[in-house]
Amino acid sequence: MVSYRRVFVPGGCYFLTLTLANRHSTLLTDQIGLLKESFKYALSRYLCHIHAISIMPEHLHMLIQLPEQQCYYPKFVQSMKSRFSRGLTKKSPTQCQPIWQSRYWEHCIRDECDWLNHLDYIHRNPYKHGLVKQVSDWPYSSFHAYVKKGILPDDWLGEEDVNGDFGELS
Incomplete structure (x- = not known):
């Protein structure tokens, strides 16, 4: 059996899929x-x-920042996934198959360039998957908060060749 090792950095920032x-x-x-x-x-x-x-529709990406003294994010992930699964089971008691993949992708952000690459990847993802013609058309994204704050323009499409491994099948 494969042994997975996660990186735990107090106050770290993580990209999760x-x-x-x-x-x-x-x-x-x-x-x-x-x-x-x-x-x-x-x-x-x-x-x-x-x-x-x-x-x-079937996956999500996020960038999370842990508090300064905290380094253990899996409990947050487990809590969210578990709450969602229990809520679905209440709505549909016949739901008995696993809802989530048991593993998830995690990457500890190394520096500002790494952070920006992952931020762009997250916001560009609906466009990359062909769900929308413009990033701004996807309603389930923090992109809109970045536009509202004046950080990104509404017509932003991001870079096509963002470097990195983002935990997704090509």
């Missing part, structure tokens, strides 16, 4: 209210700041 077990599902966007409630619940239990997020 979480994926549903069924890669053809649209549960995350179909159940966006439950997903938001699940995030709210997890954030109330495990303090961290979400710098950026983009929610696709």
Whole structure:
């Protein structure tokens, strides 16, 4: 069996990719209210700041920042995934198959350039997957907050060749 090692840095910033077990599902966007409630619940239990997020129908990407003394983010991820799964089971008691892939992609952000590459990747992801013609057309993204703050223009498309491994199948 493969042994996975995660990097734990107190106060670290992490890029995470979480994926549903069924890669053809649209549960995350179909159940966006439950997903938001699940995030709210997890954030109330495990303090961290979400710098950026983009929610696709069957996977999501996010950049999270941990508090200065905290280095253990898996409890936050587990709490959110568990809350979402339990909520779905309440809505549909026949739901008994796994909802999430058991593993998830994690990358500890190394520097500002790495942070910016991952931020761009997150915001560009719906466009990359052909879900929209403009990044601004996707409603389930923190891109809109960056536009509202004047950090990014509404017509931003980002760089096509963002460097890095983002935990997604090509």
